[in-house]
Amino acid sequence: MKRLHLISLTTLLFILTSCGDKQNQKEKIKVAEDVPKLKLSLAQWSLHKEIETGQLDPFDFPRVAKELGFDAVEWVNQIYKKEMDSLGFDAVIKRWKEESEKYGIKNVLIMVDHAGDLSHSDKDKRDEAVEMHKKYVDAAEYLGCHAIRVNTFGTYNAEAWVEATYDGLKRLSEYAKTKNINVLAENHGWFSSDPRLLIPLIESIGLDNCGTLADFGNWCIKRKTDENWGECAEEYPDKYEGFERLMTKAQAVSAKAYEFDKNGNETTLDFEKFSHIIKNSGYQGYISVEYENETLSEREGILATKNLLLKHFN
Template sequence: MKRFFIFQFALITLFLFNCKEEKKEESVKEDQTEIIKDDTNYPISLAQWSLHREIETGKLDPFDFPKVAKELGFEAVEWVDQLYAKELDSLGFDAVIERWKEESEKHGVKNVLIMVDRAGDLSHSDLEKRNEAIESHKKYIDAAAYLGCQAIRVNTFGTFNADEWVEATYDGLKRLSEYAATKNISVLAENHGWFSSDPRLVIPVIERINLDHCGTLADFGNWCIKRTKDENWGDCAEEYPDKYEGFERLMTKAQAVSAKAYEFDENGNETTLDFEKFIQIIKNSDYKGYISVEYEHETLSEREGIIATKKLLQKYLKTN
C-alpha cells in the first residue's frame, strides 16, 4: 500500500512538473512574439516583396500574405501586383482585389499601399505608351481606395535621356496624381533604378507638380542610377554618390518609407546599410507614416530576414 501511494505521488509530481514546463514554453513563445510587435511611434508594415521567393517557388500561396504577416506580428501590409501575375491573368483584376480585401479583413490587417509593376511606365518618352500607362494605373488607384490604402507606388524608369525623362515623368505623374486626388489616394515615385534613383532629378519634378497627392516612396536601397546596359535591371555601372544625402532629399516629399535590408552580422546589424543613419534622417524629417520592412537577400530565410529587419528597425526607432 505504501508503495502504491509513493507511486501515485510520483505521478502527480511528474504531471505538475510537465504542466509547469508547458506553461514556461508557452510563455517563451509569447515573449518571442512580443519582440517583433510594434512598440515605437512609427507604424510598421510588411512589404510583400519580402516573401517573393516563397511565393515564386510555390511554397506560399500569395493570397496567404495577410495571414503570414499577422503571424509575424504585423498589423499592416503592402501588396505587390507582380506576385499575382498568374492570378491576375486567370482570375481577373477585380477577383484578385476582392481576395485581397477578404484576406486582409479576415486576418485583421490594414492595407497601406499597392506596389504597381504591371501597368506600364509613367515616364515613357512615347506619349501614346505613357497615356496607356496612365489609364492602366487608374484601376489600381480605384482598387487602393476600395481596400482602404493610402497610396500606390509607381515606376518611373522611362527613357535613358535625362531631359526627356524629366518632361515625361512630370506629365505622367501629374496627370495620374490629378486623378488619384479625386479618390484621396497618393501616387508615389520610388527610387527604383536609373533616373528614378536620382533625387537631384526626382525631387524637382515632384516640386514642380506641386500636388498633395504626389510624392515619393523613399527606399533605403535601390541607388543604381546607371546600368551597364540600357535596361531597367542588370549589373550596376554607377550608383548615386551619397545614398544618405539622397535619402534625405527623398524624405522631403516622402509619403511612404521602405526599410530595405540585405545582410546581417552576428549582432543583428545590417552590414551593407547604416540603419541608424537612415532612421535618424527619418526622425529629423516631418514624416510620421508607415515604415515597411523589406528583406531582400538569401543568407537568411525570408521569414528570418523579416524578423531581423524589424528588430533592427525597432532598435533605432526607440532610441532618441
C-alpha cells in the same frame, strides 16, 4: 504640540512632494504619448521567393504578416500575374480585401509594376500607362490604402525623362486626387534614383498627393546596358544625402535590408543613420520591412529587419 506640529509639517511636505512627483510622472507620460509610435508594415516582396516556389499561397500574405507580428501590409501586383490571368483583376483585389479583413490587417499601399511606363517618351505609350494605373488607384481606394507606388524608368536621356515623367505623374496624380489616393515615385533605378532630378520634378507638379516612396536601397542611376535592371555602372554618390532629399516628399518609406552580422546589425546599410534621417524629417507614416537576400530565410530576414528598426526607434 511642537512634535505634532513637526510631524504634520513633515507629512505635509511629503504629501506635496508626492503630488509633485505624480504630476511630473503624468507630464512624462503625456510627453511619451506625444512621441509618434513606430508604425511598421510588411512589404509582400519580402516573401516573393516562398510564393514563387509554391511554399506559400499569395493570398495567405495577411495571415503570415499577422503571424510575424505586423498589423499592416503592402501588396505587390506582379506577384499575382497568374491569379489575375485566371481569376480576373477584380476577383484578386476582392480576395486581398477579404483576407486582410479576416486577419485585422490594414492595407497601406499597392506596389504597381508591369502596368505601362509613366515616363515613356512616346505619349501614346504614356497615355496607355496612365489608364492602366488608374485601375490600381481605384483598387487602392477600395482596399483602404493611402497610396500606390509607381515606377518612373522611362527614357535614358535626363531632359526627355523629366519632361515625360512630369506629364505621366501629374496626370495620374490628378486622377488619384479625386479618389484621395497618393501617387508615389520610388527610387527604383536610373533617374528615379537621382533625387537631384526627382525631387524638383515632384515639386514642379505641385500636387500634395504626388510624392515619394523613399527606399533605403536602389541607388543605381546608370546601368551598363540600356535596361531597367542589370549590372550597375554608376550609383548615386551619397545614398544618405539622397535619402534625406527623398524624405522631403516622402509619404512612404521602405526599410530594405540585405545582410546582417552576429549582433543583428545590417552590414551594407547604416540603419542608425537612415533612422536618424527619418526622425529628423518629421515623417509619421508607415515604414515597410523589406528583406532581400538568401543568407537568411525570408521570414528570418523579415524579423531581423523588424528588430533592427525597433532597436533604433525605441
